[in-house]
Amino acid sequence: MNVALIIAGGSGQRMNQDIPKQFINVYDKPVIIYTLQEFERHPEIDVIEVVCLEGWSSMLWAYAKQFKISKLKWVVDGGETSQESIRNGVNHLKGICGDEDNVIIHDGIRPLVDASVLSDVIRKCQIYGNAVSSLPYNEQIFVMTDENTTSQYIPRDTLRRVSTPQAYRFGKLAWAYDKAFAERIGISKSSYTNTMMVDLGERLYFAAGSDKNIKITTRDDFELFKGYLRTEKDDWLK
Numbered sequence: 001m002n003v004a005l006i007i008a009g010g011s012g013q014r015m016n017q018d019i020p021k022q023f024i025n026v027y028d029k030p031v032i033i034y035t036l037q038e039f040e041r042h043p044e045i046d047v048i049e050v051v052c053l054e055g056w057s058s059m060l061w062a063y064a065k066q067f068k069i070s071k072l073k074w075v076v077d078g079g080e081t082s083q084e085s086i087r088n089g090v091n092h093l094k095g096i097c098g099d100e101d102n103v104i105i106h107d108g109i110r111p112l113v114d115a116s117v118l119s120d121v122i123r124k125c126q127i128y129g130n131a132v133s134s135l136p137y138n139e140q141i142f143v144m145t146d147e148n149t150t151s152q153y154i155p156r157d158t159l160r161r162v163s164t165p166q167a168y169r170f171g172k173l174a175w176a177y178d179k180a181f182a183e184r185i186g187i188s189k190s191s192y193t194n195t196m197m198v199d200l201g202e203r204l205y206f207a208a209g210s211d212k213n214i215k216i217t218t219r220d221d222f223e224l225f226k227g228y229l230r231t232e233k234d235d236w237l238k
Contacts, residue, residue, distance in 0.1 A: 001101040004039045004048045008032050008108030009078020009085035022108045034111035036069045042118050049074040051089040083187045087177045099171025106165040109216040120208035125167035128205040132166040132194050135209035
C-alpha cells in the first residue's frame with residue numbers, strides 16, 4: 001500500500017494573511033486542493049492522510065467533498081513544528097500500515113508535484129526502502145570567512161537539492177520518529193524527515209525532482225504558482 005502523508009499544519013504567519021496559505025484560493029480553488037488532486041489522480045497512491053492545522057479540519061473535509069478527493073481517509077491535527085506534525089501523522093498510521101507499506105510525505109503547499117516525480121519516488125522507495133526528491137544544484141556555493149569575504153567554495157557537483165515528495169517504508173519511518181523524539185535527535189525547528197534520518201545514521205537515496213515543484217511561502221511564490229497554472233507546454237519542445 002502507498003499512503004500519501006500530506007503536511008498542511010502550518011499557520012502561514014510569514015504570509016501575514018488572515019487565513020493559512022494552504023487554504024488561500026487561487027482561481028477559485030484552495031492551494032491544498034491542487035496538491036491533493038495530484039495525489040488523487042496518481043494511480044499508485046492508494047489512500048491519503050492530511051495533517052491539518054488545528055481548527056481547519058472541517059474546512060478541509062468540506063473542500064475534499066466539493067472537489068471529489070475520494071482517496072482522503074484521515075485528517076489529524078498538526079503540531080507546533082513540521083516534525084511534530086509528521087510524527088502525529090505517522091503515529092496515527094500505526095495499526096493501519098504494515099512495515100512494508102510506503103509512506104509518501106509531501107508538503108501541502110507544494111501544489112505542482114509532477115506525476116513522474118511521484119512515480120520515481122515510489123519506485124526508488126520500493127527498491128531501496130526510502131527515496132527523496134532531488135535536483136542538481138546549479139549555483140555556486142561559497143563559505144563565508146566573515147560578513148564581507150570568502151576564500152572557500154563547495155563544488156556544486158557534490159550537492160543535491162532535496163525536497164518533498166519523499167517516501168519511506170513505514171516500519172523504518174515509525175521506528176525513526178519514536179527514536180528521534182525519545183532521544184531528541186533531528187527534531188529541531190528546521191529539521192524534516194530527510195535530515196532526521198541522516199542524523200539517525202540512515203542512508204538516503206535520490207529520486208527525480210522538478211524545478212516547478214515550488215513551495216509557496218511568500219506572495220511572490222503565489223504569483224509564480226499562478227504563472228505556472230497559466231502556462232501551456234509547447235509540443236515542439238523535447
